[in-house]
Amino acid sequence: MPISPNFTATQSAGTPSIFTLTDTSTGTDVTIVKRRVFLLKADGTYLVPTGTTTNYIEWSISNVNTRDPLTIDLNVLLQDTALSITVQWLNVSNVVVESKAISFAFTAYNESFYYGLSEQQVANQSLAASTDWYENKMKLRVELDSAQQAIQFASDIYTAQSALNRATYLSNNANLFF
Structure with a gap:
């Protein structure tokens, strides 16, 4: 079954600066080796962690810095923020295989x-x-x-x-x- 891309975002009241993305995709595509996350703000700029030099965040398929490869914690919110989040699933050549955008209000x-x-x-x-x-x-x-x-x-x-x-x-x- 080919991959059907999807993800969710959650935020905890105890740590409002952090939200968690969870890859809830179904199916498989063995060519996919990593993901990229774009956090588009209402002013047209991208939100990234301090020190990031791109307008996206790398989210590898096997990321040792997360609880598991299906989640990534992003500590980027300074206040309540509405974002259009795009996740791209890429192959080894950095070609986008799948992409999905969902809007969220973190409150x-x-x-x-x-x-x-x-x-x-x-x-x-x-x-x-x-x-x-x-x-x-x-x-x-x-x-x-x-x-x-x-x-x-x-x-x-x-x-x-x-x-x-x-x-x-x-x-x-x-x-x-x-």
Whole structure:
């Protein structure tokens, strides 16, 4: 059965700067020896780890620096970010055999902040009575949901990043809003 390329991306609230790609391809192609990952940001530039001189990240088929050859951890996020991620599967001559692009919104920074607001609410019930505090909490939720919706419905990293920027503004300026 020929290869059917696919991958997923996951992020943990405990380490929001890192996300994990997992190759979930089915089938086989013995000519494939490595992968490349392109992380396209909404501003048209590529996100790569510090010190990387290309606009992509090498992801070998047998990478000893990952938990297994099907995953790669990328420590590149400084804030919530929408990305169009392209994975290429290449042969020994660096010719692309297969390629797939999927858009993602990584929201662990602001989701963690949002959860902290919920914890504050439990500790101080009067916060919910504050119209401004509660409205700002809801604005944060709306921006996070808007980012996810832009990805899910349209793979639109530009609209998603705009929503994430507004959410980040709220969390970075918590003293003004919460």
